[in-house]
Amino acid sequence: MSSAFSAKAVFRKRKKIQFSIHYQIDGKCFSAVAKPSLPKGTRDFLPVEVNRRKYIFDIVERVFRKYGFLPIETPAMESLETLLGKYGDEGDKLLFKVLNNGDYLKDADEKAYENKDSFGLVKSISKRGLRYDLTVPFARFVVMNQNEIQLPFKRYQIQPVWRADKPQKGRYQEFFQCDVDVVGSESLLYEAELVCIYHEIFKTLGIHVHILINNRKILFGLAEAAGLADKFMEMTVAIDKLDKIGRDGVMREMAQRDITAEQAETVLHLLEVKSIDELAGHPAFQTSETGMKGVAEVRAVFDFLAESDIHDLIFDVSLARGLSYYTGCIFEVKVDTQYHPSISMGSIGGGGRYDNLTGAFGLPGVSGVGVSLGAERIYDVLSELSLFPATIDESVPVIFLCFDAEGLTQAFRYAMAIRTAGIACEVYPEAKPMKKQMKYANDRAIPYVAILGANELQQGTISLKDMITGNQTTVKIEDLITALS
């Protein structure tokens, strides 16, 4: 302990720490680890990043609440039973599994070990996995808490998820999802509300977007019109790639899935319609009852918004979205690249209606609709477009600097008075050389410094320096509080 007392708080700046040292506390020896690191695909967030992320989440949350959505939270660890089989074979592999605690080998599946069957062994040594998305936990939540919630249940959830994807630029193993859903009603009013929510969030953030809408029943109608009802998912998966692989690519993709060229042509021809009315008037499409129901649903959403100022909702018959659980309207949000030509980002949001989310947990037939926001991508778009307000990066409006212990005591008292008035401030904690104190204020981007020298202390005043203009004035603490209020 005594060695710790004599340690000096010397902080050496180094580019990289590459040596290893040994030291003692309380008589115990520690071997210092050189170069601490983070697991690949994970990140630290510096204050400026946390504040910017918070800015996005605060806006998102405020809008969700304005529409009566309520927050829920679920634990990071779910039973593997809850998670496995919900995201396909690939998803099962990308789930992070948590090793059982204690003597986990006691129950290990010896056969699986002998066969070096890593995946087979998992079940016997791991009971828990990390949350992979917010949808499956939400479904489990609804079933488990069905006696605690009222239907329709409008919830939002903003929490991190974990996926063992190969890390690359912009893709992390831990990232936030932002979901808003309502379950227990088939009303299309909610589709309209979700469009309003998207509209208001992106308008507030300053990003011009297109909110694309289509309907799975319309896609089913396309399939029926082309005699492909039995190959609906294969067709949908191919259409989903239209953006990336083009018309010819989709033709090839469909051919591989035993869709005839004639059928593919019919679908691709229908995908060229420019409006919901044009589609509804097409003789081939009209033969599909389900398809026409989809048209009616999309029209109902537009009708709700008819007298609004929302003009960024666009019908896009080629919008497919891969997830198989959608059954009604589907949505996708894209940055309007005419307004923002520098952005080459794909979708920054999406979602749709599903009819059986909670079925896997024993509660079939609960209809719901929800959308999510790609928070990480939105962050990148706002950075690229310099749309974060400058005020986010400001920490406190003023810091006190002083020359001696007496000044420090007075600075602390002034600071208490300012904080009592509800205003943030800081006190530089030691009478270090003024240059050093000024550098700190500057590095922290604090706009005003309040200096307490011998004169100021004697006269009960403060020398206030504007760090941007360099102007210096003499004020009383009351004036400073008034000015900052």
Place this chain on the structure above:
Amino acid sequence: MSSAFSAKAVFRKRKKIQFSIHYQIDGKCFSAVAKPSLPKGTRDFLPVEVNRRKYIFDIVERVFRKYGFLPIETPAMESLETLLGKYGDEGDKLLFKVLNNGDYLKDADEKAYENKDSFGLVKSISKRGLRYDLTVPFARFVVMNQNEIQLPFKRYQIQPVWRADKPQKGRYQEFFQCDVDVVGSESLLYEAELVCIYHEIFKTLGIHVHILINNRKILFGLAEAAGLADKFMEMTVAIDKLDKIGRDGVMREMAQRDITAEQAETVLHLLEVKSIDELAGHPAFQTSETGMKGVAEVRAVFDFLAESDIHDLIFDVSLARGLSYYTGCIFEVKVDTQYHPSISMGSIGGGGRYDNLTGAFGLPGVSGVGVSLGAERIYDVLSELSLFPATIDESVPVIFLCFDAEGLTQAFRYAMAIRTAGIACEVYPEAKPMKKQMKYANDRAIPYVAILGANELQQGTISLKDMITGNQTTVKIEDLITALS
């Protein structure tokens, strides 16, 4: 897919779901899982709980920011290398380890497996662990980001941590920690600021507390006075239990650690001093230079606060705190049971100064001081004392109810106008029986319902019902917006 289309949104309330069913989507068979569950020691949070937790965190965060502390966030998963060996052998066992992805058995330590050495095998099949506290990740953060931050670095961090403790009432395997620290300065101004922060947070929450202060150097002084300098940690550990096991218990505890009865008596006698002045005047204690330095440090903290309205800071010479890394002032917050006799909670916060937090990561000698808040316990205290403001549980101030599609369309438009004015509201999504709609409004604790019947639609008015008094009035949308603003 077509089977999903025909599914009805029937939601059956059941106490428990105990059967297992099979159903089809898109031709795929799913076997429904009966009774979904959560891993032991984890919890879902319902909206009212999230909102109440948010209420606490918002106040805490606002106060932290007022003192110039900045938020950081670290990933849930850290390298096991970072975590192992930092929390003692018991901590190493309670760390949640994440299984390596892919074919993890490829690199498994065969010898450890053959010996059924669960702990020995970990290193070869797991590289990552879940965050166990916020202190070690913060130390790693400071070292890794030393070129990005300014010293002194004032940070706060509010994130969940995971521990494989045996779950019991009030103890969970996933829970939030709330830490505020400053590193890179030895100034006692920060000790005083942390006391102000504690004071302001608990005052705002409405909890009367005692903020106890002591100093590790004072405890070292006690040890020196009793000729126990070489048994400082043993003495501290025993003193730490005084509250629980009493004077006699501490005597016994010390005897077990080879401390003589005479030495123990000297310590226990000094522990009876009632004030810092009494201690400083004690001849035996005065012989310890380190002890007197501790006295000076505690006095400096009181001096900073001399002219403040903070009277809940109390010097407690018997405050020890178990963690070995503290080297200066230490703090603990306890509920004032004279004000709140129903509360029998231990500490709801604590912390202190340390001189070598980042040493384990290759950066020795960085002094820091920090405290944390027991958010889960504070939640329980506020619940017990009914101190959560009622407004937290309100979702929206008004909901629209209607009798037909025309009413629904109008309700949607009115709702848009209200939301444009920045006010939250809801629309019941279907023209269900009025009783059912009213029940929803009631269950959601919405104070006003706005009813749109045929008369109202014809006259462009709204029937507004106060759900508490039952009073009903007829208003125009403009009046409603004004009233809600």
